[in-house]
Amino acid sequence: MTLLRHTRGGEITERQALTINPAKTCQPIGAMYAALGIHRCLPHSHGSQGCCSYHRSTLSRHYKEPVMAATSSFTEGSSVFGGQANLLQAIDNIFTVYQPDVIAVHTTCLSETIGDDIPQISEKASEKGLIPDGKCVIHASTPSYVGAAPTGFANMTAGMVKYFSKSTSPTKVADRVNVIPGWVEPADMREIKRIVAAMGLESIVFPDTSDVLDCPQTGMHEMFPKGGVTVEQLRATGDSAATIALGPICSDAAAVELTNKCGVPHTTLPLPIGLEATDRFILALREYNGGLVPQEITDERGRLIDLITDMHQYFYNKTAALWGDPDQLVSLSELLLTVDILPKYVVTGTPGKKFLRRMGEVLQERKSEVQVRQGTGADLFLMHQWIKNEKVDLLIGNTYGKYISRDEGIPLVRHGFPILDRVGHQFFPTVGYRGAIRLLEQILEALMQRQDDQCSEERFELTM
Amino acid sequence: MSESSTTGDTLLSGDASVTATVVREELLRDYPAKTKKKREKQIVINDxxxxxxxxxxxxxxxxxxxxVPGIITQRGCCYAGCKGVILGPTRDIVNIVHGPIGCSFYSWLTRRNQTHTPTDEHDNxxxxxxxxDMTEENIIFGGEKRLRQAIQEAYDLFHPKAIAVFSTCPVGLIGDDVHQVSAEMKKQLGIxxxxxxxxxYKGVSQSAGHHIANNQIFKHVIGEDDTERSQWSINLLGEYNIGGDAFVIEDLLERCGIELVSTFSGNSTYDQFANAHMARLNAVMCHRSINYVADMIEKKYGTPWIKVNFIGANATAKSLRKIAEYFDDRKLTENVERVIGEEFPAVVEAQRKYRPRCAGKRAVLFVGGSRAHHYQELFSExxxxxxxxxxEFAHRDDYEGRQVLPxxxxxxxxxxxxxxxxxxxxEKFRESDRQKGLKREEQGYxxxxxDGMMAEMKDQTLIIDDISHSEAExxxxxxxPDVFCAGIKEKYSVQKMGxxxxQLHSYDYGGPYAGFTGAINFYEEIDRMVNARIWSRVQPPWENGSPGTESSSPSPTSLEEMEELEESTNS
Incomplete structure (x- = not known):
């Protein structure tokens, strides 16, 4: 029996109002994830309890880790009279009981529709002495009816710059770069730090969820684990030589803000997933380290190329369907094309102006063979309809793809957010050359396993 | 006088100083005054x-x-209780969430409600x-037009027999009349x-959403289909088929010859709800989430209701007997005893195996509106x-018993x-059922x-309503405790503490835990958890106070040698 038995191919009618099986979720969860990447920060959801509960649950299910965050617990009364009293009480409770250094407030559709003014409320909290010396409350406006999760990530990250970044001198620290990693996994953020260090540069990576959402089991629960970018580091971003923003949708806003506020020049690049995107990241870092690329990095690149040249026949001419966040999709598509897999269907619910243009640049002459859809109506239901009409060899996306995978007999490589039913994504990076090896290994495994499961007995192979 | 024979019962075995009073004080210690005052009334010693x-x-x-805002609560919202809990498990209603994308996304398949459709032709x-997926424009100019269009599109693509619409926070604020739009579309589409x-934002937890869900299902669906049901027919209210619980109960009832008209709402369909008023008895499992429907059906149609519990082998046997006792028929009683007789040997065998490995260990449960009570049965077994x-979201009656309702x-x-x-x-009120209830009541039924959770818990244990993260820690x-029962938000912080x-909301991919076979599953699961070797390996061998890696005894080279070695050491 099929799981998505009501999805049919044939002629596809455009929907105007109904989203079915979305390829996105709402802004606040992105803001919560970004805020977890500040050391000793408690994210706070200014809205109804359910928002905070849903975001914590989803993040916890994805990372298999505690996700600490508080809520303003709106009631009908606060929805009528505003949430000021709730937020003031929350600030008092949080600083008294949990003692973070930072409370990062993000709004919700509810508090935005009411029009609560967060800076004014935290001003009031400060006047009332509810914010202890040296501690702070920052905020980002993240109405759920605008943008999507990556937008929330971008807004909270830009908020970090607005609240903390400072330029203390006209001379910048020459060998230090800020890196805004975009919405990637803790393991990716750790890998980005490693790459920058290998390139001989000091870095401030923000936000940084490594050692926050991939903590060791020690028999102790640290409310605020050792990871995360510190407030001191965030202040110092204003004195760095440059900012490299990875993924325009998630990271551009903060980089631009930092240029405007502190005069730190920025380069915005695609997420360094895949060969070409990582090349661009290394070239950008080379601008600041005197042009050197260490042998370690060159070797990693060489190993990736080696894998692709050796395994090319298994990738060649395969087709894939992809869904998820725009920054991820652009780089993933490029990687697939590098190995001659066609990203035949690409779908994201997240709006953002540059996505379609960037996809066009990546696809180039193969544009006509590919269907790309973004925004309202760009959902997994539509993608599944396309697949019903013309199959692909591979699915790449979050856990929700498993329903299509089972119905259609197409292997799924889990990538993106959320992955609710597997581990691995939090441990093994997919950025950089080593990350590309991991991704291609997963893709190869999926394709070969499929062949082994489905081929006839006489064609069952032992060696490559 | 206190029920307890000794005063100052300890919560920590081997340490008489850790009494409920001492623990309670510690939980409350660091709260600001106003918060403390509030929490004092929710952290209570079961005196x-x-x-x-x-x-x-x-x-x-x-x-x-x-x-209290900011305390880090387990609770969710009204929407989660209504759409997520009550309506989520019904497979053939198209549930359209009217709002920005998140609310619908987060409640998409995340509760592990299983469902079984007989064939591919059946709706699921x-x-x-x-x-x-409301956008800013809809918030400013209103979303009714969009909702109407969405209902039409759902109908065109799926042709369901019913469509339900759920309002999210901003919808209430901007004043979209979802009921009016629904009524119009009902007329237009003929479904x-x-x-x-x-x-x-309504209410204080998921609980408000349960009540709203109960009301609307009662108003719009129950009573639509008057097909007669057999003399031993029941509805099972408040069972959500997490991890397949309802499948186990369905099987037991069928083997007893009890007709299950509907389940609210595990493995359920629209037609079951529509016909629910024709059952002769309502059996309530989760009192908190569904008692409203039981009460309303009784008032409107005369069907009496009883409380049952299929979590725990003894509780399951007791509940089956209670249903049989109501119908008061020799054949049915025989059926029930036969089924219990068939099931119990395996239960006893499992208890014999797992009890020695678990007995004396201590559990704490912070979950739901019934589960924190029901699962105590399994632990005591x-x-x-x-x-x-x-x-997380219960009311006083779920703690103290229904006698406190007034x-x-x-x-x-x-x-x-x-x-x-x-x-x-x-027209539809069944006086005969009411009379039967009255008569049975006179006979002592x-x-x-x-009676709620507290009556069954030991004296001087600790009751914590809506526990916060700081209190849990x-x-x-x-x-x-040897095992902590809660949900996904608590799971990994608890485990980090060793x-x-x-998870008693979703069972972590596990279950079923209902009925007799479910009880056996649960014994095995708890044995796995409290006896897993890994918990004793958290401390690295090179850190103080842990067993060293060096062994002074000779290394055996085979299992036989090892056994010999152990025997010689023991003797």
Whole structure:
């Protein structure tokens, strides 16, 4: 029996109002994830309890880790009279009981529709002495009816710059770069730090969820684990030589803000997933380290190329369907094309102006063979309809793809957010050359396993 | 006088200083004054007093009151209770969430409600997530037009027999009339379309959403189909088929010859709801989430209701017997005893195996509106003790028993949740069922009875309503329970502290735990958790106070050699 038995191919009618099986979720969860990447920060959801509960649950299910965050617990009364009293009480409770250094407030559709003014409320909290010396409350406006999760990530990250970044001198620290990693996994953020260090540069990576959402089991629960970018580091971003923003949708806003506020020049690049995107990241870092690329990095690149040249026949001419966040999709598509897999269907619910243009640049002459859809109506239901009409060899996306995978007999490589039913994504990076090896290994495994499961007995192979 | 024979019962075995009083003080210690005052009423010692007439007096728990902002609560919202819990498990209603995308996304398949469709021709929409995905423009200019269009598109693509609409927070604020739109579309499409005003900010927890869901299902669906049902027919209310629980219960009832008309709402369909009023008895499993429907059906149609519990082998046997006792038929009683007889040997065998490995260990449960009570049955069958428990969203009656209902003060948050006025249906009220109930009551059979969690818990245990993260962490540090039952938000912080955590909302891919086979599954699961070798390996061997890696005894080279070696060491 099929799981998505009501999805049919044939002629596809455009929907105007109904989203079915979305390829996105709402802004606040992105803001919560970004805020977890500040050391000793408690994210706070200014809205109804359910928002905070849903975001914590989803993040916890994805990372298999505690996700600490508080809520303003709106009631009908606060929805009528505003949430000021709730937020003031929350600030008092949080600083008294949990003692973070930072409370990062993000709004919700509810508090935005009411029009609560967060800076004014935290001003009031400060006047009332509810914010202890040296501690702070920052905020980002993240109405759920605008943008999507990556937008929330971008807004909270830009908020970090607005609240903390400072330029203390006209001379910048020459060998230090800020890196805004975009919405990637803790393991990716750790890998980005490693790459920058290998390139001989000091870095401030923000936000940084490594050692926050991939903590060791020690028999102790640290409310605020050792990871995360510190407030001191965030202040110092204003004195760095440059900012490299990875993924325009998630990271551009903060980089631009930092240029405007502190005069730190920025380069915005695609997420360094895949060969070409990582090349661009290394070239950008080379601008600041005197042009050197260490042998370690060159070797990693060489190993990736080696894998692709050796395994090319298994990738060649395969087709894939992809869904998820725009920054991820652009780089993933490029990687697939590098190995001659066609990203035949690409779908994201997240709006953002540059996505379609960037996809066009990546696809180039193969544009006509590919269907790309973004925004309202760009959902997994539509993608599944396309697949019903013309199959692909591979699915790449979050856990929700498993329903299509089972119905259609197409292997799924889990990538993106959320992955609710597997581990691995939090441990093994997919950025950089080593990350590309991991991704291609997963893709190869999926394709070969499929062949082994489905081929006839006489064609069952032992060696490559 | 207190029920306890000794004073100052300890919550931590081997340490007499860790009493409920001491723990309670520690949990409350660092709160700001206003918060402390509130939490004091929700953290209560189960001081069970017997009156001279033998009646039990329990302390008051200030349940179903607002969560203090900022304390890090387990609770979710009204929408989660309505769409996520009650309507989520019904497979053939298209549930459209009217709002921005998140609310619909997060409740998409995340509760592990299983469902079984007989064939591919039968509808199952549970794998689909429907949303109007409101944008800023809809918030400013209103979203009614978009909702109308979304309903039309859902109808055109799926042709369901019913469509339900759920309001999220901003919808209530901008004033979209979801009920009017639904009524219009019902008329236009000729199928049932109805709406739930379950905005997240209503009430103080998921509980408000349960009530709203009960009301609308009662108003719009129950009573639509008058097909007659057999003399031994029941509805199972408040069973959500997490991990397949309902499948186990369905099987037991079928083997007993009891006809299950509907389940609210595990493995359910629209048609079951429509026909539910024709069942002869309502059996309520989760009292908190569904008692409203039981009450309303009784008033309108005359069907009496009883409380049952299929969590725990003894509780399951008791519940089956209670149903049989109501129908009072020799054949049915024989059936029930036969089924219990068939099932129990395996249970006893499993208890013999697992009880010695679990007995004496201590559990704490903070979950739901029934589960924190029901699962104590299973722990006690393993010889384990529940030393602290509390609900996430229950009311006083779920703690103290239904006899406190008349004394519960209705606050502003509860008053905003509609209380339906229900009268007897002139045509459909079954006087015979009412009379039968009255007669059985005279004979000593009890209806509408629920004694709550505290009456069954030991004296001087700790009751914590709507536990916060800080309280949970302090509780663990002080009493070191052997197993902690909660949900996904708590799971990994509890485990980081070296205590295994069982999710009792979703069962962590596990289950079923209901009925006899479910009980056996649960024994095995708890044995796995409390005896897993890994918990003793957390400390690295090179850190102080842990067993060293060096062994002074000779290394055996085979299992036989090792056994010989052990025997010689022991003798």
């Amino acid at each position: 069970k007093q017997r009156g001279e007439d033998g009646s039990l007096h329990l302390p008051v728990v200030a349940a179903n009151t607002r969560t 929409f549970m794998t689909y997530c429907f949303s109007t 049932n379309v109805f709406a739930f005003s379950c905005e997240g 393993l010889g384990m003790e529940t030393i602290a428990a509390g609900y 004394t519960i003060k209705i606050d502003a948050d509860s008053r905003n949740i509609e209380e339906l006025r229900v009268d007897a249906d002139q 009890t209806f509408r009875e629920y 302090r509780l663990i540090k002080m009493v070191r 205590v295994p955590c069982k």
